[in-house]
Amino acid sequence: MEPTIPWYQSAIIRQQIAQVVVALTALFGVNLGGLDVDATLVSVFAGIAAVIAVWTTVTRIFKPAPNLSATAVRKEVAMVKAGDIPPSPTGPGTQRGFFRTALLACVALASAGLALVSMSGCAGTKAAYGAAESLPDTAYVVAEHYAAVLKEAADIAESPATTPEIRDALKAADSAVKPYILGDDTRPGLRTLAARYIAVKNAQNQSDLQAAVNAAVLELARLINAVKSARRS
């Protein structure tokens, strides 16, 4: 039997063609009407292309890879003779599996889902920060972000499935960030600082509010990480 197969029988070549098609689709764009994916629609295609790349890698690792050309055959024979690689039969002329329609549909669906989730997972949050046109509004968005994360943290903590360690981690993260948002005996909260700035728009009040927002965001990030860890467990 000829120790090569036609190019169109190679799963890897077909996957690469699929990837090129996806890339071309992203290049030309697709009009999805009212679907709110804005200009970042290209991320969907980038996600699909990335999944196909992973898919190709898995194919190369776990599926037979018969030679596609006489040149490849000659090189393989030479490498075997030189002892660089062990002798390996290239198998029959057909490389089966992987590019089946049903599996392709599954992979496309999963990758599109992954891309949409990863792309738009924080679209609302980005929109909120983007909608804040003044420093006091940014402070308000940070506080609302904290409120939303805190609500989820409380829901997780109240779940019977949550371990005491996770519960304690969530409580500690909340205790750390709350004073930065609402204020305590040692520092004013965002609301107070925002009100001061709105009343008197001077450099000092602006600087104080900006510093408080920055500090609150840093602490909020720790609470968000604690919630993410709790979700994964």
Place this chain on the structure above:
Amino acid sequence: MNPTLLGIVGLRAAALALALAGQTRASNSLYTLADAAEAGIDIDLHMRAVADKLKTRSANDDDWADLAARIEADSDRLQGS
């Protein structure tokens, strides 16, 4: 439809199809991803509502008062759990 919801539906559909095809490990992985995405969607929907509000007007004292009350209530709920 919200793109995140669309993504979650896609993940769950693919997970179901893979489960029916007997690919249980891949199916379980996709279900886990969908669950994680679903858990975070409440925060994102909340923030989208905040964005919509700020597009029409700035936050006022009533907004802050309402926000502070929600924070205190949820913080109490968390610390008391």
